Amino acid sequence: MSIAENVARVRAQMAQAALRWGRDPSEIKLCAATKMNDAQAVRQAIAAGVDCCGENRVQELTAKLSENAYAGVPVHFIGHLQTNKVKQVVGKVDLIQSVDSEHLLRAIDREAGKQGIRQ
Template sequence: MDLTQHVKAVQDKIAAAALAAGRDPASVTLCAATKVQTDSAIRAAIAAGIRVCGENRVQELTAHLAAGAYAGAEVHFIGHLQTNKVKQVVGKVALIHSVDSEKLLRAIDGQAEKLDLVQDILLEVNVAREESKGGILPEQLPALAEAALSCPHVRLRGLMAIPPVAAVSGDNRKYFAQMRHFLVDIIGKIADNHSIVDCLSMGMSGDYEDAITEGATLVRVGTALFGPRPPMTGSAH
């Protein structure tokens, strides 16, 4: 299949999973994970119907932005973000998925203040408590959510998680269900009616249908769209 067919196949599976869960397919956003993809591959994906691109690395994000590769799509940052790279991301993307410390949160808020804008963010939760992964532990979530809600130049939109690779289909549903409970809990504790905390970013190529079953509103799909990832090179072109 070519890229257009891959995009259609994933969109169809998203719609089917949403409908099976009693949800509107329009309530689930497909984010194309464009890690190590070329400018031309990203343009082709957008031409095939992709409306949101998610970038993992600041260097690639910067190069693709300079080349105008994301034209026609919204751009998200979905990878680990170091505080010293915040200036290259804040104001350049619609949503940062991977906020996992108060230090990073404050850096984003400070940079957004300098640019006189409000940056939308998600808090990344290490839902399976994996030492090799970023994200805050579940018990740290309430405090970080409270801190985010107090930052004038940050808008907390929801949560993100990267569970372990599922050995068997369905293995990750327990983690996705936990994330849904965490989001509901945060929404229940918000005092004002101005916060729009409604995004649950979870599910990738191997498990996005299970994630949708458990309430994902955004799935990050790379391999199922672009095929096996090409090796890293020094150029984004």
């Protein structure tokens, strides 16, 4: 099954579930975990209608950002983030979903402050 076919299948399932619960399917966002996929596959997923991308490894995130793989969609960091890698993530993603300690939260806040942004 191609990426486009898979995205279409997931979208159809999402729409059915939304309607079953009285929700508007257009209100529901599809965020694809892009781990272990190259930049070309990410671009195909975006072209097929993915609303945002989630990456779980800093090294893969950095590589895909350098290849402009996520153009046009928000990027979420969804993996464990070590404090020594905070600088590589803050300001480069729209959302960090995996804050698992107050220490990490403070490191993110400190780096965001240095960059003059809110993360």
